[in-house]
Amino acid sequence: MTARVLVGGLFVDCGDGFENKNGDRAGQITYRRAPRARYECLRCQTVEGPVSGAAAVKRFVATIRTIHVCRTGAQPLAA
Numbered sequence: 001m002t003a004r005v006l007v008g009g010l011f012v013d014c015g016d017g018f019e020n021k022n023g024d025r026a027g028q029i030t031y032r033r034a035p036r037a038r039y040e041c042l043r044c045q046t047v048e049g050p051v052s053g054a055a056a057v058k059r060f061v062a063t064i065r066t067i068h069v070c071r072t073g074a075q076p077l078a079a
């Protein structure tokens, strides 16, 4: 039997925006409230972030669980 332990929480707010239907920016999103994300490590109580903006949130969500340097000395999680 494999035990599972919750080691962190990744919180993502997708923001509030709309897709531009016409013009030079067609297909892009205009945000009224930018996306945000933060990561809370339950092992060392560290909060990483928050980061803001679509590109920053995408990069943060993809990498934070593997690059968080845990103050308890625990190894980063496998991607």
Ligand SMILES: [Zn+2]
Pocket (backbone or CB within 6 Å): 041, 042, 043, 044, 045, 046, 068, 069, 070, 071, 072
């Ligand atoms: Zn940690």
